[in-house]
Amino acid sequence: MPNIESEAQLKALIASLSGVDAVGAEARAAKLSTRSIKKSTKLAAIDMAISMVDLTTLEGADTPGRVTSLCTKAMRPDPRDLTVPSVAAVCVYPDLVAHARSVLGASPVAVASVATAFPSGRASLAVKLMDVREAVSAGADEVDMVIDRGAFLSGRIGQVFDEVVAVKEACGDAHLKVILETGELVTYDNVRRASWIAMLGGADFIKTSTGKVTVNATLPVALVMLEAVRDFAETAGRTVGVKVAGGIRTTKDAIRYLVVVNETVGSTWLTPDLFRFGASSLLNDLLMQRLKQQRGAYVRADEFSMD
């Protein structure tokens, strides 16, 4: 793995990355989304997608009761059918981590917490690190940090890098997901650069979005990030995961992402350890489509709990 020792070195490395042709990247994503996934492949893809969900609630109005409901659902998405896999994690604000941890107990479902002054990231590094440490000590297995988009866009990429390094250190054993907030980075070139900065800084995952801005995960953005993790794995020898978040609500959407993963980085990444969906309403659609595949008919939306 390249050891970054100075901002100049980091800048040179980032400047050496190939550009992204926006038209080409969007055309490639659109082409991949015409893949026809049917029958047993569809069922397998649905179960795979369920196991990759970070079941998320990030509202000011969140309550312990809501988190309890979410955790229960995370462990047994469909109580009538125990063959449905549990989701990968529940994702909450730091103050609800302890509660989620106690509900989930020894289950394999992880607790993920957003931190570092989520979603804007507009706080001092000290405050951000405190945020992270609190989440980790409350029992978070995974930390979803946000990068400082202001610093990135004004060219202070050394600052972005240093923050990732510091947060990674504060995480201890917890896995670090770095949210790029691609909707604010705007260009694919920026997405590729920010991906590399996050990975060089020690990210275990790079994540598209907070879900709190207008533009969230898109297929071409995911494609560019997957290309980045593929190239990073080849040059640095470390596999980094990708999490797409925000606006993914249907099984069809989820399967399109899986196809892009499959045909960009390959099967190695088709595991919850390396690919995640940050979503809430997606899970119910996955459950509904799963039943549709089995029964041949749709059931009512109210067959599944709302959260």
Added chain:
Amino acid sequence: MSDRQLANSQLGSLEYDPAPESAAIAKLKPSYGLFIDGKFSEAEGGAQFATVNPANEEQLSMVAQADAVDVDRAVSSARRAYDKVWSKTTGAQRSKYLFRIARLIQERSRELAVVETLDNGKPIRESRDVDIPLAAAHFFYYAGWADKLDHAGFGVNPKPLGVAGQIIPWNFPLLMAAWKLAPALAAGNTCVLKPAETTPLSALVLAEIVEQAELPPGVVNIITGDGSTGAALVDHNDVDKIAFTGSTEVGRMIQQRTAASHKHLTLELGGKGANIVFDDAPIDEMIEGIIDGIFFNQGHVCCAGSRLLVQESVADEVLRRLVRRVEQLRVGDPLDKNTDVGAINSAAQLLRIRELTDFGVSEGATRYTSSCELPQKGYWFAPTVFADVSQSHRIAREEIFGPVLSVLTFRTPEEAVAKANNTNYGLACGVWSEKGSRTLWVAERLRAGVIWANTYNRFDPTSPFGGMRESGFGREGGRHGLEAYLNV
């Protein structure tokens, strides 16, 4: 000999179940006649030939073999329709018919896509997403021109030529029919169209559409047959214009036979397109562009980017990524919606591809062949890349017209241009760079009719297409495409 089979890559292991489109959608008939004077009729001599599905060698249908008598019937019918009806219609009336054809192609697009894939061997994804929509788009586009010819830049009230004989190839059967018919009809000509021997079916469905659209009888005649039918059409004295798309060899013959006659001629012939990759190219999109450039339609594309000229400093990296991507292409049943590369159109074409690739190996190029499994029956050729190719190799000079890419290197922009232009052809080139000024510098110096920047094989009815030197002359598409069918 250095034939390296690639190790199975990790890519693509979410195994996709077969997702075949149903062949029954094609609603093929056991046999088709000639479409002359608004109705289907048997060939005068009663001769027929079979058209087969190249993916499994099964017979799809029998079609009529038109001889010189049939050609004469078709041309006479077109002449009558021109004199009595079509030359007297207004542009707005012609436009109405063209819009009808365009809409009917859209309405029957699924059927047409399946017919095209069955008869040609191309993946259903391409016939569904490219061939058929583009064919409809061409009719829509020229429908818009029919009543605006005064404003096309060819003077006031430009006149049509008369009867156009149009001979099209097997690589994009319906699309090439649309490229030929739409501008000819918009300009006020009547047509005798001869589809290729191995792919007559979509043109015959188009004949049904012409009937459905209630075009006056004889305005469009579609006659099937082999080379002798085409020759009879070229030689017919009452034809005013010959438009041909196909091989340079046949094009040369046609030009000789029409020389010193009243016949207007446009030719769209072969090519050996160069995709030029500079070290600052957007690498992932460039790899996709190279793949599209050579493996789109199994490389059966006259403007295919069959030569890759890559800057030496990035050659290894580009080749490594390219080979990895080639390995990922899904080759197989053309009707499967997830197939990327389909069947070679005919046994004869397969033979030619094999012959030339064998030459590549014996001339010392390094061959990479996809390890994909090929179906037992049918005509198949695994996607292939040749590295270490030099300018003098046959695979760098001759049109292979198959899924075979030759990779060469260069060091300076001057060398790239010199190598790209060092060919008898001049149809299309691609330039890949993030530096606009260099792209323009190179594009100015390339001798080719079409130059794509950071993309390849993009077609649009508004954009003229055609070649220079041995790639032919005349333009199809856009305002320029009208010129080929107007007396200007």
